[in-house]
Amino acid sequence: MDPGDPAGDPAAAERHCTGQDPLLLLQTLQTLWSTRERQQLQEEAWRAALDDPLAELLDMLESSRGRRGEGPSLEAWISHQLQCWVRAQPHPGPAQHSPRLEQLQARAVRVLTKSPSSLAAPLASIFQLQDADPSCLLEHVHHLYHEGRFREAVMLSAMLKLQPELDVEKMSVPLLLQDKVALVERYVAGFPDLQRRLLALMDSWCQPGFDIKDVASCHVTAAGAAASGEEGLGLAGALLSSPK
Numbered sequence: 543m544d545p546g547d548p549a550g551d552p553a554a555a556e557r558h559c560t561g562q563d564p565l566l567l568l569q570t571l572q573t574l575w576s577t578r579e580r581q582q583l584q585e586e587a588w589r590a591a592l593d594d595p596l597a598e599l600l601d602m603l604e605s606s607r608g609r610r611g612e613g614p615s616l617e618a619w620i621s622h623q624l625q626c627w628v629r630a631q632p633h634p635g636p637a638q639h640s641p642r643l644e645q646l647q648a649r650a651v652r653v654l655t656k657s658p659s660s661l662a663a664p665l666a667s668i669f670q671l672q673d674a675d676p677s678c679l680l681e682h683v684h685h686l687y688h689e690g691r692f693r694e695a696v697m698l699s700a701m702l703k704l705q706p707e708l709d710v711e712k713m714s715v716p717l718l719l720q721d722k723v724a725l726v727e728r729y730v731a732g733f734p735d736l737q738r739r740l741l742a743l744m745d746s747w748c749q750p751g752f753d754i755k756d757v758a759s760c761h762v763t764a765a766g767a768a769a770s771g772e773e774g775l776g777l778a779g780a781l782l783s784s785p786k
Contacts, residue, residue: 561593568602568620575616587623596668599624600649603657617657621664628668647674655682659694662701672702680707692716696729705729710736711743716761718744719754 567590574583592598599621606617650669654662655678665671671679679702686695696713699705705713714726730736746752 562591564592564598564601565605567592568605571620572606572616575619583619584623587620588627595624595627596646597649599668600646600653603653603661604649615658615660618660618664621661621668625664625667643670644674647671648678650674651678651682654679655685659698662698666701676702676704676707680704683708687713692720693722693725696725700729705733705736710739714740714743715757719758719761 567586570586571583574580574586602620603617647669650665650671651674654665654671657665679698683695683699683704686692686698692713696717699708699713710730713729717723717726717729726740730740747754747757
């Protein structure tokens with residue numbers, strides 16, 4: 543990931559000629575990560591001379607799949623470092639809509655669908671995933687939704703500008719039941735038609751005779767979280783507890 547000039551450093555120059563094995567680099571970084579040698583970790587990452595940093599990042603992420611636990615991960619850290627490196631380049635990455643970029647995007651989407659949410663933002667930025675084929679991304683959003691991971695589904699679809707391809711009511715109701723109104727407002731920001739549809743939905747909830755339990759029965763997981771107070775009562779809790 544070294545953006546600098548190796549001139550004057552014979553070892554660095556040799557690495558630039560031969561290219562560094564990304565999986566060997568990953569092993570080195572894993573050792574430094576486990577020993578919490580953060581300064582040395584950063585130096586090693588930025589000194590690395592990779593022939594093809596974008597493809598080799600994906601090599602590392604694919605190789606480390608299945609070893610991710612809770613909390614900050616080395617994979618997310620590496621991705622963030624490469625994101626910073628890409629931003630520092632005068633001509634970062636392959637040209638938009640080029641076959642090369644499309645190949646990298648397809649790999650990045652496969653990695654993203656099997657990764658924790660902490661990798662979504664750097665992968666989306668590095669590989670311009672907002673311009674990628676949306677079919678696999680939409681499939682992943684639907685997967686998150688059906689797993690009850692509503693917040694992740696909404697945040698990912700907003701990050702990748704997928705809102706026009708999704709049902710705003712379906713995506714919003716579980717979060718409204720969890721009193722995440724601000725997140726829903728951010729989800730529809732910049733899309734006037736979606737904003738109007740959301741406003742109409744919320745207005746309908748205020749009409750005489752409306753029973754929030756009819757909505758909640760279709761979204762058991764979200765309704766249970768709101769009723770238990772895990773996400774705060776707010777709008778959904780008030781509607782659920784109000785006398786009819």
